[in-house]
Amino acid sequence: MTVHQFTDETQALAAEILRYSEERLRMDPVPLDSPLTRAELDDVAGAAIQSEGRGGLAALDLFAQKLAPACLSIDHPRYLSFIPCAPTREAAMFDLVVGASSIYAGSWLEGSGAVYAENQALRWIADLAGLPAEAGGSFVQGGTIGNLSALVAARTTAREVAERAGTGARPYRIAATVGSHSSIATACRVMDADEVQVPVNDRMQLTGERLREVLLENGPETFFAVVATAGSTNFGIIDDLESIADVCEEFGIWFHVDGAYGGAGLAAPSVREKYVGVERADSFIVDPHKWLFAPFDCCALLYRDPNLARVAHTQHATYLDVLNDSPEWNPTDYSVGLTRRARGLPFWFSLVANGTDAYTQAIEHTLDVTRFAQAEVERRDYVEVVRDADLSVLVFRRLGWKSEDYHAWSDQLLADQTGFVVPTSHDGETLARFAIVNPLTTEDDIRILLDSMA
Structure with missing residues (x-):
């Protein structure tokens, strides 16, 4: 078997992969690209996997020439749909190092250096949120797993409290709103819990x-x-965290804050006051792969009291005794997953390389571009703002357009390789939406997109 050996062919492949990666990192701007149909992909790659391998160089060429162009570049400056991902060059490059290093980062025993570094990055986020010194957690795949893990810890804690009190109560509900991320409803289905929606105020x-x-x-x-x-995610709204924290404290209910997209704004002084109350959260998530410039997949999951999460999540098996009997920090004790890569390391590396001031400046820039976008919409007579932007998401309507007009406009933008901006909806109305998290997005990009609606 030569698969696991370093041969001359491996050397050539390594050089080509590094060349390809460097070329992609140098692109400015990156190509937007566009999806292909299943039939089109079958034609070019349907027979890729065979009993006899093609060799690494041929496989890389297939990906680079046929498959990569069928994937949208989420780091394109005019990719403003969903929540984009725009990793720093340092974070993207270090992802190669993580993949090549064969690090298992689920336990301190096997990956103490990686876990230590990840915990430094978690500590920076915890400090931004004002969480106590003992707060901690783990990097998980994304906001869905982060929210689920936090809610599992919340339910385990609430039921143990109820059992000790002997009240006979068995908590089975969570309170959220229609604006909560779809992962909350998913978590409730997985946990067989009930979601009770709370009506929002006139600011949603x-x-x-x-x-x-x-x-x-x-x-x-x-x-x-x-x-x-x-x-x-749809409007960038920050709930009234302080008053919510008061009520949670009054009734002794776990207070979870989903900051998967917007939590990064804690690093921006211009909007920091909007988050007052987050420091009282029992659990908190933020996705560095959204607005903190890390590559997929990376969600920071933090607990005020990590011991409560450890009780809820530690898996027990005889072969794991050596880990569970140790007092050291094992990231797998704080989420529903066991096997994990060191997904927080590219984020840590970028923080170390660039410094936290650069993060503040980059986030403030995206906020400035969003404010510019709102001002541009307000000065044009054919569009209007639906809701003032709290952060870096702006939702607006094109006057006189129906749903099909928005979709035709979006399709044309992609066909022309001008941008990727898909419509959204609210209260049954189709609307336009910019999600601006890429520091390379400029005011000129905003003008080009708004001009295209005229």
């Missing part, structure tokens, strides 16, 4: 006043968590 925010009414109406003892959002 969850507030402590509305939350308290719903808890009293349904019985606060039946709830094990409240989920607040620090930057909703």
